[in-house]
Amino acid sequence: MDIDSFAGxxxxxxxxxxxxxxxxxxxxAARRIWAKVMKExxxxxxxxxxxxxxHTQTGxxxxxxxxxxxxxxxxxxxxxxxVLGGTQSLHTNSRDEALGLPTEDSVxxxxxxxxxxxxxxGVTNSIDPLAGSYTxxxxxxxxxxxxxxxxxxxxxxxxxxxxIENGYVQKEIQDAAYRYQQEVESGERVVVGVNxxxxxxxxxxxxxxxxxxxxxxxxxxxxxxxxxxxNENVTQKLTELRLAAQDSDKNLMPVIVTAVKEYATLxxxxxxxxxxxxxxxxxxVL
Amino acid sequence: xxxxxxxxxxxxNWEDTTVKKTTDRFPERKPEFATSSxxxxxxxxxxxxxDFDSYSEKLGFPGEYPxxxxxxxTMYRGRFWTMxxxxxxxxxxxxxxxxxxxxxxxxTGLSIAFDLPTQIGYDSDDPVAxxxxxxxxxxxDTMKDMEILFDGIPLDKVxxxxxxxxxxxxxxAMYIAVxxxxxxxxxxxxxxxQNDILKEYMARGTYIFPPKPSLRLITNIFEYCSAExxxxxxxxxxxxxxREAGSTALQ
Numbered sequence: 001m002d003i004d005s006f007a008g009x010x011x012x013x014x015x016x017x018x019x020x021x022x023x024x025x026x027x028x029a030a031r032r033i034w035a036k037v038m039k040e041x042x043x044x045x046x047x048x049x050x051x052x053x054x055h056t057q058t059g060x061x062x063x064x065x066x067x068x069x070x071x072x073x074x075x076x077x078x079x080x081x082x083v084l085g086g087t088q089s090l091h092t093n094s095r096d097e098a099l100g101l102p103t104e105d106s107v108x109x110x111x112x113x114x115x116x117x118x119x120x121x122g123v124t125n126s127i128d129p130l131a132g133s134y135t136x137x138x139x140x141x142x143x144x145x146x147x148x149x150x151x152x153x154x155x156x157x158x159x160x161x162x163x164i165e166n167g168y169v170q171k172e173i174q175d176a177a178y179r180y181q182q183e184v185e186s187g188e189r190v191v192v193g194v195n196x197x198x199x200x201x202x203x204x205x206x207x208x209x210x211x212x213x214x215x216x217x218x219x220x221x222x223x224x225x226x227x228x229x230x231n232e233n234v235t236q237k238l239t240e241l242r243l244a245a246q247d248s249d250k251n252l253m254p255v256i257v258t259a260v261k262e263y264a265t266l267x268x269x270x271x272x273x274x275x276x277x278x279x280x281x282x283x284x285v286l
Numbered sequence: 287x288x289x290x291x292x293x294x295x296x297x298x299n300w301e302d303t304t305v306k307k308t309t310d311r312f313p314e315r316k317p318e319f320a321t322s323s324x325x326x327x328x329x330x331x332x333x334x335x336x337d338f339d340s341y342s343e344k345l346g347f348p349g350e351y352p353x354x355x356x357x358x359x360t361m362y363r364g365r366f367w368t369m370x371x372x373x374x375x376x377x378x379x380x381x382x383x384x385x386x387x388x389x390x391x392x393x394t395g396l397s398i399a400f401d402l403p404t405q406i407g408y409d410s411d412d413p414v415a416x417x418x419x420x421x422x423x424x425x426x427d428t429m430k431d432m433e434i435l436f437d438g439i440p441l442d443k444v445x446x447x448x449x450x451x452x453x454x455x456x457x458x459a460m461y462i463a464v465x466x467x468x469x470x471x472x473x474x475x476x477x478x479x480q481n482d483i484l485k486e487y488m489a490r491g492t493y494i495f496p497p498k499p500s501l502r503l504i505t506n507i508f509e510y511c512s513a514e515x516x517x518x519x520x521x522x523x524x525x526x527x528x529r530e531a532g533s534t535a536l537q
């Protein structure tokens with residue numbers, strides 16, 4: 001495939017954590033790296049192929065179950081990081097997501113956080129307002145350098161698929177996670193309300209929980225539907241899907257579209273693909 | 287250090303070409319921007335002196351290579367980012383209600399969270415779904431659920447993001463089919479499917495198939511959408527879940 005025929009349709013999904021300046025630098029470095037990779041390595045010609053567009057989600061793992069209202073402040077910092085980093089879209093987590101499903105009040109505050117940054121903070125008036133800060137530019141350069149180091153390393157291994165298959169990537173992530181956890185446990189890294197400034201608190205009472213009978217209800221709906229749909233057509237579409245799966249030159253999308261229109265279920269379709277493609281087992285590297 | 291005229295010249299060139307091309311079609315939100323105490327805020331601030339070549343190579347201008355300062359020429363002066371809350375739980379009915387609430391509150395895009403059985407391609411009545419149906423997202427078994435999920439939400443007006451990787455092809459097919467039933471043709475649909483299976487092996491674990499057939503499915507979606515759903519982003523390459531599994535910012 002020609003790189004310019006699809007690169008403009010790629011978008012990225014990033015995460016914004018609490019270290020404001022490092023996060024801003026990360027987004028800026030990511031754009032610069034992508035532009036260079038597309039231009040120099042893949043020889044892209046179209047400008048849109050070189051533009052890294054991204055969605056950001058604030059960091060779920062930074063939320064604490066302790067003193068959950070503190071999470072509103074964390075999310076506000078992360079929102080600033082995403083916006084100062086130039087995100088195209090943003091999800092802000094709700095304060096209670098470490099406890100359960102977000103309530104309506106909580107998702108409203110999370111959305112209002114974005115609206116306050118957009119309309120009141122003033123950071124949207126000038127473009128890339130942190131540029132030229134010694135700290136931001138140094139961090140941007142450093143992150144870029146270290147990312148190139150990783151990219152080269154993965155290429156040496158033989159590409160990302162190989163690097164995953166042999167466990168390199170998983171190990172690097174696990175090592176960083178382990179180090180982080182150790183720092184939290186030793187108290188070297190402060191998490192407010194968790195390993196410092198703790199209080200005695202009761203479990204909050206207004207946690208939204210999914211109804212345990214929900215599965216029965218969903219099963220009921222499903223069996224009703226299976227009685228009503230044209231099962232002959234479903235079987236026929238599923239057979240067509242199996243044949244298409246066996247022929248690696250065939251595009252599976254059109255046959256999947258016709259199958260779902262006959263109300264073939266997600267499980268029925270995926271089971272056919274499981275039978276044809278096999279299932280993946282992870283290799284564990286310690 | 288004395289002023290280097292090249293900076294201002296370069297900026298003027300950016301204003302006259304890259305910016306103008308955008309503002310001719312999409313004017314900025316306001317004719318003038320200012321701080322709280324009415325100090326004028328320029329579209330962009332740049333150095334007056336210093337290493338011009340290094341600035342051009344490393345930072346440049348928004349909407350121009352290497353895009354360090356942003357991909358759009360006017361960024362948020364033109365339009366804010368899309369405010370897109372990731373949501374979904376329980377049944378399609380409950381999630382539909384939440385989506386309508388969020389849209390009423392000023393959210394500008396939808397983002398669908400699926401429950402775990404859906405993410406790994408099992409129906410709610412499958413034994414592996416026990417205890418997980420509707421828990422971390424909405425349960426979708428058939429196109430019927432999808433019809434309820436988007437009931438009363440015009441799919442040509444909102445952009446939808448679906449966080450789904452392994453069974454992305456099936457959920458996308460359902461989405462397209464529901465849109466058609468609403469009378470919205472595929473070429474009007476906007477949105478993103480996450481569809482980044484590699485990160486499932488790295489960090490998250492909701493994979494189904496081995497990497498190779500998974501990549502085939504992604505390519506199939508790419509090719510199909512290039513032809514049929516031109517406004518969609520067919521893959522969103524994911525740092526988020528890798529970070530959530532404990533990696534550092536640069537990893």
